[in-house]
Structure formats: C-alpha cells, structure tokens
Amino acid sequence: MKGIVKALVLAIVIVTAPMTAAHADNDVGCGVGTMVMEGRSGLPYKLLASLTNGFTFQSISITFGLLNCNGRNTVTASARARHFAQSSFDALARDAATGGGESLDALAALLEVDVADREAFARLAQSHFDELFPTDTITSDEMLDALDRLMREDARLAVYARS
Amino acid sequence: MSGPVSSPRPRPARARRRRRLAVFGVLLGITGAVPATRVSAAAAAHDAAPSPDTPAREAAPPPDVAVPLVAPERLGNEPVWLALLHQARRPIGRRTRDALHATHFFFDPDGHRDPVRELRATLTAFDDADPVRAQAARCRFPARHALLARRGLLPADRGPCPELEGWRRQIGDVRLTLVYPEAFLGNPASMFGHTLLRFDPVAAARDAEGEPLLGWTLDYTADAEGQVGALYMLRGLVGGYRGRFGIAPYYLKTKVYGDWQDRDIWEYPLAMSPESIELVLLHVWELRDVALPYYFFTQNCSEKLLEVLEVGWPGLGRGGGFPPTVTPVDTVRAMASVAPGTLGPARLRPSPATKLQDAMHALPASEIAAIESLAEGRLAPDEAALDAFPPTNRARVLTLANDLLRHRFLAGHVDEATARGRSLALLRARSRLPAAPAASAPVEALDRHPPTDGHGTARVELAGGLQDRDGFLELHLLPAYHTLLDAPAGFAEGGEIRALETRVRYFPELDRVRLHELVLVDVTTASPWRRPFRPVGWHAELGLRTRLLSSDRDRGLDTEGVGRLQVGVGAGLAPARGLHAYAFGELAIESGPGLEGDVALGPLTRAGLAWSTRGGRYTVHGEVLAGLLTGPRTSPWLRGLLEQRLALDPKWSLSLEGRYEHAYDVGFWEGRLGLIRYF
Numbered sequence: 140m141k142g143i144v145k146a147l148v149l150a151i152v153i154v155t156a157p158m159t160a161a162h163a164d165n166d167v168g169c170g171v172g173t174m175v176m177e178g179r180s181g182l183p184y185k186l187l188a189s190l191t192n193g194f195t196f197q198s199i200s201i202t203f204g205l206l207n208c209n210g211r212n213t214v215t216a217s218a219r220a221r222h223f224a225q226s227s228f229d230a231l232a233r234d235a236a237t238g239g240g241e242s243l244d245a246l247a248a249l250l251e252v253d254v255a256d257r258e259a260f261a262r263l264a265q266s267h268f269d270e271l272f273p274t275d276t277i278t279s280d281e282m283l284d285a286l287d288r289l290m291r292e293d294a295r296l297a298v299y300a301r302s
Numbered sequence: 303m304s305g306p307v308s309s310p311r312p313r314p315a316r317a318r319r320r321r322r323l324a325v326f327g328v329l330l331g332i333t334g335a336v337p338a339t340r341v342s343a344a345a346a347a348h349d350a351a352p353s354p355d356t357p358a359r360e361a362a363p364p365p366d367v368a369v370p371l372v373a374p375e376r377l378g379n380e381p382v383w384l385a386l387l388h389q390a391r392r393p394i395g396r397r398t399r400d401a402l403h404a405t406h407f408f409f410d411p412d413g414h415r416d417p418v419r420e421l422r423a424t425l426t427a428f429d430d431a432d433p434v435r436a437q438a439a440r441c442r443f444p445a446r447h448a449l450l451a452r453r454g455l456l457p458a459d460r461g462p463c464p465e466l467e468g469w470r471r472q473i474g475d476v477r478l479t480l481v482y483p484e485a486f487l488g489n490p491a492s493m494f495g496h497t498l499l500r501f502d503p504v505a506a507a508r509d510a511e512g513e514p515l516l517g518w519t520l521d522y523t524a525d526a527e528g529q530v531g532a533l534y535m536l537r538g539l540v541g542g543y544r545g546r547f548g549i550a551p552y553y554l555k556t557k558v559y560g561d562w563q564d565r566d567i568w569e570y571p572l573a574m575s576p577e578s579i580e581l582v583l584l585h586v587w588e589l590r591d592v593a594l595p596y597y598f599f600t601q602n603c604s605e606k607l608l609e610v611l612e613v614g615w616p617g618l619g620r621g622g623g624f625p626p627t628v629t630p631v632d633t634v635r636a637m638a639s640v641a642p643g644t645l646g647p648a649r650l651r652p653s654p655a656t657k658l659q660d661a662m663h664a665l666p667a668s669e670i671a672a673i674e675s676l677a678e679g680r681l682a683p684d685e686a687a688l689d690a691f692p693p694t695n696r697a698r699v700l701t702l703a704n705d706l707l708r709h710r711f712l713a714g715h716v717d718e719a720t721a722r723g724r725s726l727a728l729l730r731a732r733s734r735l736p737a738a739p740a741a742s743a744p745v746e747a748l749d750r751h752p753p754t755d756g757h758g759t760a761r762v763e764l765a766g767g768l769q770d771r772d773g774f775l776e777l778h779l780l781p782a783y784h785t786l787l788d789a790p791a792g793f794a795e796g797g798e799i800r801a802l803e804t805r806v807r808y809f810p811e812l813d814r815v816r817l818h819e820l821v822l823v824d825v826t827t828a829s830p831w832r833r834p835f836r837p838v839g840w841h842a843e844l845g846l847r848t849r850l851l852s853s854d855r856d857r858g859l860d861t862e863g864v865g866r867l868q869v870g871v872g873a874g875l876a877p878a879r880g881l882h883a884y885a886f887g888e889l890a891i892e893s894g895p896g897l898e899g900d901v902a903l904g905p906l907t908r909a910g911l912a913w914s915t916r917g918g919r920y921t922v923h924g925e926v927l928a929g930l931l932t933g934p935r936t937s938p939w940l941r942g943l944l945e946q947r948l949a950l951d952p953k954w955s956l957s958l959e960g961r962y963e964h965a966y967d968v969g970f971w972e973g974r975l976g977l978i979r980y981f
Contacts (some may be wrong), residue, residue, distance in 0.1 A: 160339050193716050219516075220597060222551070223515075223516070223551070223553060226551070226553055226554055226557065227515075227553050227557070229708060229725075232729055233701070233704060233705075233729065235729075235733065236701070236704075236730070236732040236733040237697070237701055237732060237737065238728035238733075238736070238737025238738060239737055239738070241513075241514065241515060241869075242553075243855075245513040245515040245516050245553065248513045248516060249516065250340075261737070262737070265733050265737060267732035268729065268730060269730060269733070272726060272729070272730075274726075275722040275725070275726045276722075283825075
C-alpha cells in the first residue's frame with residue numbers, strides 16, 4: 140500500500156507539474172493555499188476555467204489527490220484534510236470567523252471530530268481566529284498545525300489532536 | 303455459484319432470428335409467441351429494479367437460483383451488457399470505435415458492434431491460460447466480471463486487484479447524487495448547464511448527516527486545450543476534442559461552479575440499489591483510460607453520464623426524445639422518468655453570489671451602505687461608525703462585506719494583496735462577535751425552480767398568419783432551448799438561447815414555399831440588476847432571414863434572403879415580481895443578393911418588457927427596436943412587436959403575435975397565431 144501511495148504521489152507530481160507552471164497557481168496539485176483569497180482571479184480566468192466545465196481537475200483524473208507533496212511538514216492531519224484545507228481556505232477562514240459553516244464541518248469530519256463535538260470545534264476556531272490566521276500570508280498547512288495545537292490544549296477536543 | 307459454468311454452444315444466428323421474431327411480434331401485436339425474449343426482458347427488468355430486500359452483493363443467492371442458465375447470447379443482448387459496452391443508446395460511430403479500440407476497450411475486434419462476440423471474448427480473456435493475463439483482464443474490467451459472475455457465467459471470486467481495491471476503498475460505501483450546475487451564459491460550452499454524478503460517503507454511524515462537500519464527483523468533459531470562443535464551439539460540434547471521465551472532490555467543483563462562475567447547483571439524490579451502485583463504480587474504473595471524441599450536442603457530458611448510469615438502470619433514457627440531442631437538463635429528466643421516486647427532491651446549493659443577493663435583499667439601506675464601504679475599503683472594520691449597529695447586525699455587515707469583497711476579487715476588480723489584507727481585517731473583526739444564530743432560512747427573494755420543473759427544451763409550432771397582404775402557413779422548429787416567452791421556471795432569468803431555429807412558410811395564394819428564417823445561434827443574457835450586482839448583458843445572433851424589399855413588380859414587394867449578424871450589450875431589470883425589462887445597444891450587419899450584393903450595417907437600440915403570471919402560464923412580451931441600416935439602400939429600421947403565450951398544459955401552448963416592421967424603405971404588418979408542442 141505504501142508503495143502505491145508513493146507511486147500515486149509521484150504520478151501526481153509529474154502530472155501536475157506542467158499544469159502548475161502553466162497557470163502559476165498551486166490551487167490544484169502540490170502545495171498549500173495561502174491566506175486569504177487564494178484562487179485564480181479575473182474574469183478571463185473565469186471564462187477559461189469554464190471552458191471544459193471543469194478544466195484542470197480532469198487531468199488529475201482518478202488519482203484522488205493525496206497531496207502531502209513536500210514531505211517536510213510533520214503529518215498533523217490526513218492528506219485529505221490538507222488538500223481540503225488548501226482548496227477551501229477562504230471558506231474555512233470565513234466559517235472560523237462566523238463561528239461555523241459547511242466547510243468547517245467538513246474539515247471537522249476529515250479530522251474525525253464527532254458530530255457532538257462539532258460545535259465545540261467551531262467555537263474553538265472562532266475564539267482563536269487570530270492564532271489560526273495571524274497574518275494574511277499564512278499557509279493552510281500552518282493553519283492546520285495551529286489548529287492541531289489548539290485542539291491539544293482543549294480539554295474536550297484533545298482526543299482529536301494528531302500530535 | 304461454484305466453479306465455472308460450462309459454456310453453452312454458441313448459437314448467435316438463432317438468437318438474432320429470435321430477436322427479429324420478437325420485433326415482428328411487437329409490430330404485429332402478437333404477444334406470447336416469443337417466450338424466450340420475454341424471459342430475457344424479465345431478467346432485464348429484474349436488473350433494472352431490484353427489490354429493496356435483495357440481499358447485499360456479498361451474499362450470493364442459493365446456487366440453484368444463481369445459475370439461471372443465462373446463455374451468453376441472451377445476456378449479450380441485454381441492456382445492462384450493452385450499457386457496459388456503451389452500445390445501449392446508439393451504434394458506435396467510426397471515430398468512437400477507433401478511440402475505444404485504441405484503449406483496448408474491447409477484447410474482440412468486432413466488439414464494438416457485436417455484443418455477444420465481445421461477451422464470449424471477455425469470458426475467454428478472464429479465463430486466459432496465462433494466469434497473469436487473465437488476472438489483468440479481470441482487474442481491467444471488474445464490472446463485466448461482476449455482472450458475468452452474478453449471472454452464473456463465472457465464479458464470483460475476481461482474484462486480487464490491489465490497485466482497484468485501493469481505489470474502491472478510498473471511495474467507500476456511497477450513495478449517488480445527480481448534480482446539475484445551472485447554465486453559465488458566459489461560455490458556449492456551459493450554456494446548457496452541466497451534469498455530474500456525486501458519490502456521497504454513506505455516513506458513518508457517528509456522522510449521521512454526512513458531508514456532501516467531501517463526496518467525489520464523476521463527470522465527462524472535453525479537453526479543450528485552452529481554446530476559446532467560436533472555434534472551440536465549432537470544433538466541439540464536430541467532435542474535434544477528446545472527452546474524458548474525471549473524478550474530483552466535490553469541494554473543488556463547488557468552487558469552480560459556485561465561487562468562480564456564480565452558478566447555482568441543484569442536487570438530486572438517486573435511489574439506486576447498493577448492488578447497482580457497485581456495478582456503476584466498477585464500470586467507472588473501466589473507463590479511467592478511455593478518451594472519446596466529444597460532440598457538444600450529442601455525445602456530451604450528459605450522454606456519457608447517462609451511459610454510465612445505464613449500467614445501474616438498464617434501459618434508462620431509451621427511446622430518447624426529439625430531437626436526438628441530449629442537453630444536461632434532459633439527463634435529469636430522463637432520470638426523473640425512470641420510475642417515480644428514482645430522483646429524490648432537488649436541493650439547491652446557491653452560489654455565493656446568489657446568497658449575497660438574497661441576504662442583501664431585505665437589508666436596510668444603512669447596512670447596505672456599510673457593507674459596500676467596508677468591501678471597498680472606504681470604511682475600516684474597527685471604525686466607530688459600525689458601533690451604531692447592534693452586534694448581530696454588525697456581524698452580518700462584516701460577513702457580507704467579506705463575501706462581497708471575495709466576489710469582487712474573483713471577478714478581477716480588486717488586486718490580491720489588497721483583498722487579502724482587507725479580508726483578514728474584516729474576518730478578524732467578525733470573529734470578535736458572537737456566532738451567527740443557527741442557520742436561519744435565507745430570504746427567498748426569487749422564485750427558484752429546479753431544472754426538472756422547466757418546459758421541454760425542444761418544440762415544434764404550426765402557425766398561420768398574414769405577412770403584408772399574403773396569407774401563410776408556418777412550420778417553426780426550435781430544437782433548443784429557451785426564450786423569454788417560455789415559462790421561466792428552471793431557466794436562467796433573463797436569458798434566451800435559440801439554436802437552429804427554423805421557420806418555413808407556405809404561401810397558398812402564391813403557391814410558394816420559402817425558408818423564412820434560420821437562426822444558427824441567438825444568445826441573450828440580461829440577468830437583472832440586483833443589489834449588489836450590476837451584470838452586463840450581451841446578445842449575439844447569427845442567421846438568415848427573409849427581408850421584404852421593394853421591387854419593380856406590381857405587388858411592390860419582393861422577398862429576399864439576407865445573412866445577418868447582430869451583436870450588442872445591454873442590461874436587465876426586474877422591477878417587480880414576474881416582470882423583466884431590458885435594453886440593448888447593438889450593431890447589425892446584413893448581406894445578401896437582394897441588397898444588390900452589398901452589406902448593410904447599422905446601429906440600433908431595442909428595449910422590451912416581458913411579464914409572466916406566477917407559474918408562467920401566461921406571458922406577454924413587447925419590444926421596440928429603432929435603428930439605421932446604412933449601405934446602398936440606407937434607411938431607418940423600426941420594429942415593434944407584441945407576443946403572447948398561453949400554456950394549455952405543460953406540453954401545449956398557444957401563441958399570438960403581431961408586429962410592424964419598417965426596413966429598407968418598406969413597411970409591413972404581420973400577424974400570426976400558432977400552436978406549440980414542447981418535447
């Protein structure tokens with residue numbers, strides 16, 4: 140299984156590398172999202188993105204982005220949680236600030252937080268917004284690390300912390 | 303199911319004869335004469351609708367029942383097998399055939415047209431003397447293997463397929479949801495909407511709700527190689543691009559459709575049995591390397607998705623409609639027509655833009671002003687001015703200001719560095735305030751209807767009327783898609799799309815048949831201005847029409863064909879419920895032999911008003927156009943028209959129309975009454 144994951148990751152790196160270069164964007168593929176307002180900008184891009192009703196994601200096809208590409212960070216959350224956090228960074232920031240939302244719930248599900256503890260999770264995110272999003276250049280990985288730290292210090296949520 | 307079943311002697315010719323007999327039987331109304339066919343139909347029906355208490359796939363039925371002596375030639379002609387070979391809906395064309403063979407989709411060289419031979423070849427390949435090759439074949443075509451095993455033609459054990467099993471584990475146990483992002487008029491490829499299939503993780507016990515965002519989506523898209531515009535559309539029509547199936551997390555899709563393209567998304571849960579879902583998933587695996595020619599109106603995202611779903615629901619969408627094209631809405635409707643309850647109630651996932659409009663709809667002016675000032679950076683989130691609002695309102699203002707800022711950033715109106723800093727400040731201030739009260743239902747500012755509620759996308763009209771002094775009968779065909787006069791439910795507000803609209807008129811007194819109008823494509827978008835958005839509408843029309851021109855003959859008027867192109871920009875308003883107003887500034891170019899071979903060019907303006915009763919049963923539309931046509935016959939161009947449409951039932955409508963037109967120094971009246979049938 141480990142070999143397959145490695146091969147998959149390698150395949151993703153190879154497949155997405157040219158894409159990343161072509162669009163100068165880390166949105167899909169290796170890399171992490173940055174605070175805040177990640178994503179491609181501009182109307183021309185909107186048009187381009189819509190051309191194929193889906194665009195670049197298709198090239199990844201059935202590889203199911205397991206995206207811990209740089210391998211340097213300690214694995215503080217599952218690869219899917221990382222990919223999700225990177226792809227939904229704006230929405231997560233918004234949900235954290237407002238004290239809940241669909242994206243924050245989905246992240247909680249990926250971190251295996253019980254439904255009963257989701258509200259506590261959302262409260263934690265809101266009350267520690269400044270620690271989760273200290274600057275506007277923070278990456279999604281850094282945010283996840285901070286979140287993990289906060290959960291570890293929280294009596295109720297400590298069981299879900301990875302490290 | 304123990305051990306391989308000895309393969310019965312092949313008798314394809316006889317099977318074919320039997321099928322022909324069956325067809326004759328149906329044609330002649332003879333029933334009961336062809337028992338063999340009826341048995342196979344019953345088997346198909348069983349497959350299409352397994353009873354709810356059908357045991358799970360692991361639990362094999364008792365051996366006596368499990369070996370229903372399904373001869374390859376019978377299974378080979380069943381809808382489910384045809385679906386696995388992508389032959390259920392239409393014969394495979396030459397280019398698709400080549401593409402399929404290139405990816406070794408068939409074991410038999412004739413597999414693309416002879417499903418029974420392919421079934422035999424599949425059985426042979428799965429049982430290859432070389433165990434490695436046999437195993438590779440089983441892992442490459444697990445859905446075929448599962449079906450053949452279920453029918454007792456193979457042992458149930460597929461053998462190890464680590465790659466497939468790893469993939470399958472990642473998806474987990476799922477339910478299916480059909481996802482329909484609404485039309486995006488900003489792009490030709492998306493004008494008719496889109497369809498995807500979503501695999502929703504069946505919620506673990508502790509997670510009763512499940513998280514739709516974390517589901518995987520399957521869709522079929524053209525790889526356009528970054529091309530844009532008319533060339534893209536043209537190539538798309540003739541199959542110039544390769545289409546591919548792709549799987550991606552749903553949260554990426556909602557970002558593209560919702561965040562970037564402002565498209566609302568409809569989600570329909572599908573009631574498919576776990577066994578059928580398993581077969582569909584295994585078939586998806588079989589398609590992962592397949593790249594096929596992509597045809598916009600026929601072999602497009604919808605058709606291919608139907609083909610995949612057919613594996614779970616054999617016979618789905620058969621018989622097709624008129625015309626034989628498939629728009630995404632047709633896919634959704636085909637599902638709805640399979641059986642009652644197949645398609646669950648639609649759930650709307652509004653785009654961020656829609657949410658913003660809804661949220662701002664009912665706000666007092668002071669809050670709206672604050673939201674816009676904050677988003678534009680004229681007001682800082684910590685300024686005392688905001689203290690005037692109670693905390694709940696302040697929280698709302700800050701949240702919506704961030705949403706508006708994000709929308710403007712994605713639209714390219716704010717640069718990234720500015721947007722980042724401003725957004726963080728807004729969210730930081732917001733986080734100091736209490737959490738929003740538990741999801742209160744958004745204010746429904748608009749009537750929103752799922753696409754399944756909409757009118758048929760193709761129509762035929764028979765009409766009679768008077769043009770100038772000549773009576774005529776008219777056959778009017780509009781294969782796609784929606785006009786202002788059609789019931790608005792389920793279609794983009796203020797949008798119009800006509801493709802290949804054809805009007806042929808017969809003038810009995812003159813005994814002449816004439817092509818009156820041929821619109822290749824005519825697209826209008828005039829989404830109404832609604833706070834905080836002021837969308838720019840546009841219009842583009844390309845086609846042929848007849849013009850009445852003065853001549854030397856006694857009657858004074860001649861009909862002449864002209865080719866025309868008209869483009870413009872404008873805007874829409876929705877001043878009241880059911881009311882849609884618009885205005886456009888445009889440029890028209892006309893050319894034809896009747897214009898002495900020259901080109902007429904003219905600026906024009908047009909404005910109109912449409913009003914529909916609630917539910918869209920009755921619609922009236924008036925428009926005035928004023929412009930100039932310059933060229934050898936420079937003249938003003940004036941047109942006024944009034945159209946009405948009354949729906950008799952969902953399929954039939956009456957239309958009544960009157961117009962006056964003056965162009966090229968000739969003026970005439972026209973009136974017509976028609977009966978429309980929607981398909």
